[in-house]
Amino acid sequence: MASDQNASAEDARSSRVIRVVFLALLLDLLGFTLILPLLPSILDHYSQTGDSVYQSLQSIVNWFRGAVGVPMETKYNSVLFGGLIGSLYSFLQFLSSPIIGALSDDYGRKPLLLLTTVGLIGSYILWAFSHSFSMFLLSRVVGGICKGNVSLCTAIVADLPCPKARNKGMAMIGVAFSLGFTLGPLMGAYFALKLKDAEMFYQGPAMLAVLFSLGDLIFIFLMLPETLQKEVTECNSKSSGSSGIQQSGDLLSPVALFNFTAVTRTENPPSEQKMQNLKMLGLVYFTYLFLFSGLEFTLSFLTHQRFQFSSMQQGKMFFFIGITMAVIQGGYARRIKPGHQIQTLSVAIVCLIPAFLLIGMAWNLTLLYSGLFLYSFAAAIVVPCLSAQVSGHGSASQKGTVMGILRSLGALARALGPIVTSSVYWLAGAELCFIASSAFFIVPLVLLSRLKRQKEE
Known part of the structure; x- marks a missing residue:
């Protein structure tokens, strides 16, 4: 009887934590995505100011455009310039994510979450002015x-503590992403149009981003409980071999990150078999996001080149993708049982092969949207399932480091994938780019099959 009551109390606490995390992350992502539809207009605005930094970056974009044969068109220039800034943003996350995660193992999740939110508020204030x-x-x-x-x-x-709760939580994080990336850009475009000052059209969305982040800061401070046990943080702060800044080399070196070295050098490292599984999952995550982010980036090239999509049509396409992902994550992904995640992951990645084949060879909108539906289905499942699998590795004192390293590998993939894939797109053509890239999804499938065999053994 007492055990049932304890289990019920734990379930209620887990559900509350998941709800708070979902709302906090949604507020964060709404502020983050407001800028997405405005980026081409912002770049056009600064191109007229003669800023020396802008001119230097523009020369890099021009060199890249000439090297891979991108046509001289404003639309493509905006996408390439935006991609360059996006790669810089992802690279900075690659550097900071493992350090932030490791520090949260030492000082707790809530203090670091409040600190990073304050930093984001500062970045949005800089944007506004x-x-x-x-x-x-x-x-x-x-x-x-x-x-x-x-x-x-x-x-x-x-x-x-419960694998089922972790799986549901990762799926709800996916829902927050889908809703944030669906609603945020629409709100950004709306508030930019509402501002009467054409020179400062971005100031309305920027101030809205500040308000979202301020609301997020207050919400986290008042509602989020600290999930890292106090004795764990005390143990970490006293331990000479703790994660945190002492192992900064392990948290910045790409080789060490792929090997999760910062996790193995703790006082209670996971078993050798678990470390092998963790490394394999990290490699699956990187290869998947490297291929996926590259094809996602070139999607706007393809739809503009082949179907002459306007910015509004592009927006409708991404709205379709976002809503489809949110429905699948909220209805199906969060109900996937922990023991079925590897199998579900494999099915989702298999779906990406026909998805990108259909998109790459589509000659009408029916084929394009059929491919986009399969694309959305897979995208809704892969990252939440992989995150849930990785979350089961490491002790309580290592979770922040583990998840920070995983996020870092994803950021590195998102920094490199668009550059490589867009080069292939313009050098070899859309069809060959999408066909070849879809074939390379066999790599994460092979890695998953090895992981499944290791677990069975």
């Missing part, structure tokens, strides 16, 4: 360094 491109770029740099909310939220969910 960015009268020069240099100031705008500084705001993106500060934002990239401080964008630790996602890895911290996954660490909070990883702290939950």
Whole structure:
């Protein structure tokens, strides 16, 4: 009887934590995504100011465009320039995510979440008053360094004791992503149009981002419980071999990150078999996101080149993707049982092969949207399932480090994938790019089959 009551209390606590994490991350992502539809207009605005930093970056974009044969068109230039800034943002997250995650193992999830949210508020204030491109770029740099909310939220969910609750929590994080990336851009475009000052059209969305982050800060302070046990933080702070800044080399070296070295050097490292599984999951995560982010980036090239999509049509396409993902994550992904995640992952990645084949060879909108539906189905499942699998590795004192390293590997993939894939797209053509890339999804499938064999053995 007492055990049933304890289990019921634990379930209620887990459900509360998941709800708070979902709402906190949604507020964070709404503020983060407001800028997405405005980026081409912002770049066009700064191109007219003669800013020296802008001109230097533009020369890099021009060199890349000439090297891979991108046509001289404003639409493509905006996408490439935005991609360059996006890669910089992802690279900064690659550097900061494992350090933020490791520090949360030492000092707790909530203090680090509050600190990174304050940093994001600062980045949005810089954006609101960015009268020069240099100031705008500084705001993106500060934002990239401080964008630790996602890895911290996954660490909070990883702290939950029940695998079923962790799986549900990771799926709800996916729902927050889908809703944030669906609603945020629409709100950004709306508030930009409402502002009467054409020179400062971005100031309305920027101030809205500040308000979202302020609301997020207050909500986290009042509602989020600390999920890392006090005795764990005390033990970590006293231990000479703790994670945190002492192992900064292990948290910055790509080789060490792929090997999860910072996890193995703790006082109570996981078993050799668990470390092998963790490394395999990290490699699956990286290869999947490297391929996926590259094809996602070139999607706007394809739809503009083949179907002459306007910005509004592009927006409708991404709205379809976001809503489909949110429905699948909220209805199906959160109900996947822990023992079935590897099998479900494999099915989802298999779906990406026909998805990108259909998109790459589509000659009408029916084929395109059929491919986009399969794409959305897979995208809704893969990251939540992989995150839930990884969250089961490491002790309570290592969860932040583990999830921070995973987020870092994903950020590195998102920094490199668009550059490589867009080069292939323009050098070899859309069809060959999508066909070849879809074939490479066999790599994470092979890695998953090895992982499944290891677990069975």
